[in-house]
Ligand code: HEM
């Protein structure tokens with residue numbers, strides 16, 4: 046990327062798109078980074094409350110979702126390898142699996158949040174308003190950070206869905222796969238963030 | 251365009267990486283369920299960082315891309331880490 | 345290379361007729377030059393309305409007691425004035441206007457890497473602006489928090505904070521995408537032979553700025569989202585009544601907003617550098633040092649945010665750490681001033697309007713910088729914190745820095761943008777009046793601040809009266825100067841000035857093409873075979 050090759054086709058520069066995606070990933074890292082700063086400050090100030098509050102979260106649920114995201118990362122990675130090898134069928138299959146895994150993740154989240162809501166624990170509820178300070182901060186951060194992460198899952202699904210459509214149409218293929226590659230990068234980012242969210246919320250000791 | 255004739259990771263490598271990641275996740279859960287005092291958090295964060303590095307290097311292909319990508323990712327993460335350290339100059343000493 | 349381009353049948357970018365005609369042709373254009381001009385027109389509108397707000401505030405402060413408005417109106421006015429000037433004028437500022445207009449040309453490209461994304465950024469900018477300004481008219485009244493939205497007041501006030509904060513979030517997004525676009529453009533689209541160390545220095549400052557936009561803006565973005573969530577969902581982040589730490593809000597806000605000062609000032613310094621070089625008719629002194637200082641400012645500027653928080657209740661260790669790092673940033677800035685001076689030394693200086701603006705910039709920027717050292721050192725800041733001294737300081741830096749550089753750049757590139765020449769004499773007269781008014785307006789505020797007059801009040805004690813009268817009169821003189829400058833440029837636009845491709849004998853690529861440039865900038869892709877600023 047530091048060599049300036051000149052292109053006849055000005056409108057297509059795969060390296061530029063990839064670089065652009067990486068730069069965008071940096072901003073996403075710092076977006077979540079801001080929240081991780083808030084998290085670490087409040088955990089530092091309320092160690093006991095955070096410890097007790099985290100016991101409300103189900104470790105098996107978090108573990109399953111972690112594994113789901115890891116597998117989906119692998120399937121996306123495989124789809125990118127296979128499109129370059131020209132194996133369109135495998136690419137499509139892998140993308141479908143990825144989307145299904147993502148959906149499962151969201152469904153799990155739905156039940157997880159739903160259980161909390163049933164106990165009257167949701168932003169703005171009376172229960173939440175009467176929590177002690179440390180608990181309040183923990184659950185505010187929990188809902189906000191996992192919520193924003195879920196939004197990123199949805200954006201990632203849209204990107205992968207578009208890629209899947211274009212693979213099927215033959216618009217993304219073995220010599221033109223930047224879209225899929227970049228959507229994949231984005232998907233790995235979503236996984237990357239979850240890798241930190243999981244221990245920070247579910248595994249506090 | 252240097253990216254076109256680049257290294258394509260094999261399916262087997264991807265699956266291997268996946269196994270390593272799941273293994274590390276299991277270890278994290280196991281470690282945090284035993285009593286290590288303050289080292290619990292440190293261990294959990296250390297393993298999470300290793301997992302993140304594996305995702306970055308293999309799934310996100312940094313290991314095989316031009317080194318400029320690795321360098322910039324490193325610089326960005328270093329800046330972010332430094333920001334956290336500077337913030338805690340306030341909270342540690344308050 | 346610089347002879348007049350004869351291709352009159354190739355339409356220039358102003359006249360070009362694409363799929364759509366007229367206004368629609370502009371609103372759908374992905375041409376970087378047109379997008380730059382669209383930023384320019386929008387920005388001038390916002391800037392001028394911000395000036396009117398400033399004048400109204402100064403009118404209120406002409407005497408103690410209530411003159412034209414009460415406390416709440418004044419509070420709303422300085423908030424929207426600050427928001428307009430910061431988020432709508434100086435942060436996009438020089439980069440969005442002149443960066444868009446000239447970055448691709450200066451590196452020998454036809455456009456930026458992602459032209460459609462570029463247009464999208466402009467739309468985000470406009471939407472963000474509408475949302476921010478909309479907070480004035482809908483809901484529960486204009487926000488009264490100041491542009492900083494400090495918690496916990498921003499969480500408690502009944503005014504329309506959610507709107508303003510959301511608008512600022514959208515504007516941040518626009519800024520990020522512009523930075524991203526510029527960085528990729530410089531990596532990918534430099535013309536053959538245009539190595540990194542041959543890029544004009546203005547491009548280098550845009551490169552540093554791009555990185556700050558990418559890495560700092562998201563932090564404030566998420567902070568603003570948290571404020572919105574806290575106000576609308578009733579969850580706790582910064583409200584001490586819910587366990588939050590309001591000082592943490594200040595940390596996050598300034599983690600962005602100090603680097604944002606460099607988003608404002610780096611491209612301004614870049615534009616000044618171009619002007620100083622062209623009008624000394626001499627190669628820049630210390631090209632490499634200039635590049636390194638740009639990147640060093642961008643880097644070190646990331647770690648000094650705490651100097652806005654000396655009196656907030658932050659730990660004393662953090663206070664001296666921040667004070668120390670703050671003094672380090674002065675070094676690369678001083679390198680720049682030194683190199684400008686050394687470039688001027690023994691140059692054959694061409695005394696024309698852009699050059700005078702640049703000198704004005706260096707003068708007021710130095711006053712701003714010195715007063716910044718007063719604020720940056722812990723002990724003296726405690727005395728003048730939150731007084732008129734601070735208001736004087738940041739107007740000298742931001743208005744005197746970025747604002748002056750904006751007008752310098754405008755007078756420098758005007759003949760290239762429009763293919764017209766303005767009346768230099770009138771422009772100089774306007775500048776002198778503007779400059780006089782500027783100093784009369786803000787210098788008394790240094791004195792007022794040292795005397796102890798607090799900022800953000802519509803009223804003051806009678807002992808502060810005299811300097812305030814001088815300051816208000818200064819604001820009128822500044823306004824007269826501004827009107828002369830703008831009318832002069834508008835008249836040149838209408839007039840039938842002759843077309844000159846290279847009026848100042850500039851050596852960067854934009855001076856080698858037609859004025860106004862053709863749609864694709866270059867008739868053929870240029871090949872660069874010499875260093876930047878090739879003066880023999
Ligand atoms: C004719 C030009 C201007 C005049 C007369 C003016 C005047 C003022 C006044 C009277 C205040 C309020 C001081 C106080 O009571 O605390 C103020 C605040 C401010 N001004 Fe200006 N100003 C002008 C131009 C600018 C420009 C060009 C910028 C930025 C580029 C700017 C940025 C700000 C900011 C950020 C604040 C602080 C708002 C706050 O306290 O939240 N001003 N200005």
Ligand SMILES: [Cu+2]
Pocket residue numbers: 601602605648649651652
């Ligand atoms: Cu600062």
